[in-house]
Amino acid sequence: MAKNKLNKNWLHDHINDPYVKQAQKDGFRARAAYKLKEIDEAEKLIKQGQVIVDLGCTPGSWAQYTRRKLAGKEGGGINGTIIGLDILPMEPIADVHYIQGDFREDVVLDQLAAVLEGRRTDLVLSDMAPNLSGIPTADAARMEHLIDLAIEFSQMHLKPGGALLVKCFKDMGFTQIVEKFRLEFKTVKQIKPKASRDKSSEIFLLGRGLKNPVEYKSAQDDGAALDI
Numbered sequence: 493m494a495k496n497k498l499n500k501n502w503l504h505d506h507i508n509d510p511y512v513k514q515a516q517k518d519g520f521r522a523r524a525a526y527k528l529k530e531i532d533e534a535e536k537l538i539k540q541g542q543v544i545v546d547l548g549c550t551p552g553s554w555a556q557y558t559r560r561k562l563a564g565k566e567g568g569g570i571n572g573t574i575i576g577l578d579i580l581p582m583e584p585i586a587d588v589h590y591i592q593g594d595f596r597e598d599v600v601l602d603q604l605a606a607v608l609e610g611r612r613t614d615l616v617l618s619d620m621a622p623n624l625s626g627i628p629t630a631d632a633a634r635m636e637h638l639i640d641l642a643i644e645f646s647q648m649h650l651k652p653g654g655a656l657l658v659k660c661f662k663d664m665g666f667t668q669i670v671e672k673f674r675l676e677f678k679t680v681k682q683i684k685p686k687a688s689r690d691k692s693s694e695i696f697l698l699g700r701g702l703k704n705p706v707e708y709k710s711a712q713d714d715g716a717a718l719d720i
């Protein structure tokens with residue numbers, strides 16, 4: 493199909509999408525908020541007082557939803573901690589600690605660890621998706637790499653009873669990713685929320701309860717890069 497026609501079809505679908513309209517009404521920056529809302533309502537993931545890490549947070553609709561769930565009744569601050577991370581800049585959201593950086597870099601992992609100050613998290617969310625090259629094997633490898641890193645991060649920073657929710661694509665190394673989840677988590681669930689477009693192969697994996705939590709060590713703790 494010609495590129496112009498594809499763009500027109502996308503625009504038509506976008507304008508008529510009920511979740512896009514709802515997001516505008518509810519003040520969410522993206523329709524993606526409803527994917528997290530649906531999963532959260534079914535799985536009871538987000539609770540007051542939690543420490544939550546939101547990987548790939550820009551433009552911020554998951555962080556907005558999470559913030560609303562942790563907000564106090566009187567509309568003051570939040571009861572809990574939200575840390576968002578993305579390569580791209582994000583317009584600030586009150587009470588959300590935002591870090592700009594690439595999750596694949598050790599220095600960024602150390603920044604996240606510094607903000608956590610030794611606290612283990614209750615919930616790690618990852619809606620990260622790599623820039624696609626159009627080469628299926630390369631794209632699957634990039635997706636798998638991001639999810640491997642999210643699993644490693646969870647082993648080091650999740651509470652033993654915590655949960656990791658990641659976005660996957662059925663046509664991007666999905667079987668291997670499910671296997672890895674089963675190795676690392678006590679329960680694993682596949683979830684396709686209604687807000688996730690039918691024609692997309694997008695699916696979410698929810699892992700609960702770590703089988704092999706490990707202690708966090710920064711690259712510097714390993715003595716890897718000292719130049720003195």
Ligand SMILES: C[S@@+](CC[C@H](N)C(=O)[O-])C[C@H]1O[C@@H](n2cnc3c(N)ncnc32)[C@H](O)[C@@H]1O
Pocket residue numbers: 521522524525547548549550551552553554555577578579580593594595596619620621622623638
């Ligand atoms: C689908 S968007 C996330 C939408 C977000 N959950 C929301 O509700 O607004 C995916 C995000 O993942 C980010 N991303 C992709 N690779 C990343 C990486 N290596 N490190 C950090 N962020 C990354 C992208 O920049 C993009 O903003």
